[in-house]
Amino acid sequence: MAMKVALLGCGVVGAEVVRLINEQSAELGARVGAPLEIGGVAVRRVGGTRGTGLDPELFTTDAMGLVTRPDIDLVVEVVGGIEPARSLILAAVKSGKSVVTANKALLAEDGATILTAAREAGVDVYYEAAVAGAIPLLRPLRDSLAGDRVNRVLGIVNGTTNFILDRMDAMGAGFAESLEEAQSLGYAEADPTADVEGFDAAAKAAILARLAFHTQQVTAADVHREGITEVSAGDIASARAMGCVVKLLAICQRSADGDAVGVRVHPVMLPREHPLANVNEAYNAVFVEAESAGRLMFYGAGAGGTPTASAVLGDVVAVARNRLAATSAGEGGDDTGMPVHPMGKTVTRYHIALDVADRPGVLARVADVFAGNGVSIKNVRQEGHGEDAQLVLVSHQAPDAALGATVEELRGLDMVRSVASVMRVEAFADQA
Ligand SMILES: NC(=O)c1ccc[n+]([C@@H]2O[C@H](COP(=O)([O-])OP(=O)(O)OC[C@H]3O[C@@H](n4cnc5c(N)ncnc54)[C@H](O)[C@@H]3O)[C@@H](O)[C@H]2O)c1
Ligand SMILES: N[C@@H](CCO)C(=O)O
């Protein structure tokens, strides 16, 4: 008996899913153990076959009718957004179908509801394509690392922002022109705010935190988020002077007492010897630090129709196999309830460049402000002199709230003409 797949959405990713199923149908059938067949495609408007070569009769605007049709075994959701995707996935699950989705926004906002419904119905919801596109990452975190204790996940999970920062660093390009280039190459969202303000990366960070730390308590709204719109050529130059590169990272980190997870997205200065510093253009990479496995890195294409469809099809084969074996992953049943650690208490490290008046006592006064906030200075250097002097300080690790308060107090000093650059610095976990 064939496994019948219902496809919801036939856009960039959906059209590639159809093409790959058509092209590889014999191999996919052999891998699943039963032929894989497209039973229907839900679209917004019928008419034509969108170049898929499918029978026009397979297209319908009745997505709800399609997902609940008795002959459908698996549903692939590549519509995106919260509604109607959520209602369609829940209806599919409640009628006993397994689901594959690429929908990071939905999984980040309401993953717990969806996974609970899937467990109750004894079906699967797989979503490898939702984070870092083609890169096998979520199932390795969920399955291969199930025997380990993850301490930290650092990821470049948005291709558009990585492309922009890389262009600014490598070619001295400006922000606006780099964004335009990313848009013309098709990496950016239609409204690039989701990329450059970090919303896309924050959704992915929430999903990563849930899987890596076995907690259903993290949603996109819990993620501390700063985008890259404030990153200046001065920041990039400051990073370069320190042997660093600026990257937008999604960071999920176990708190010092081990009882909570901090989840954040913001630009960081990263030493050029860190493997993530060499992830250029629109590539994605996720660096995992686990107790027994040590350091792992997952690298590849994070976006694009064909790479994303590869991840979708991998999930289709996996859920189809489970279905034939009358089993399911039961994901999310391991909820430890681990809460999100507030950003202010998260331990970070700052790089601060101050335009100052070059006269006796300035450094002492600046050092006083650090000391008064309980922040220790790792190193300090002066660039230029006279009216053009700049003090560049790097702190030791401290609670983020104390570092933020230090910057605010420095801003108020009359010998500080301006705060030229403030950015958090990340390194390997054991390099405080
Ligand atoms: N494109 C990528 O590189 C990429 C990478 C990773 C994940 N994703 C995710 O994959 C999903 C799809 O992305 P995409 O790039 O293919 O988007 P897209 O906009 O190209 O395709 C979505 C399609 O769904 C259709 N649609 C909208 N509402 C519908 C409805 N109610 N019923 C049926 N069809 C409907 C739209 O007309 C459109 O053709 C999103 O969740 C996205 O976040 C995309
Ligand atoms: N706009 C996203 C697409 C993939 O999720 C990016 O730039 O990574």
Ligand code: NA
């Ligand atoms: Na992936």
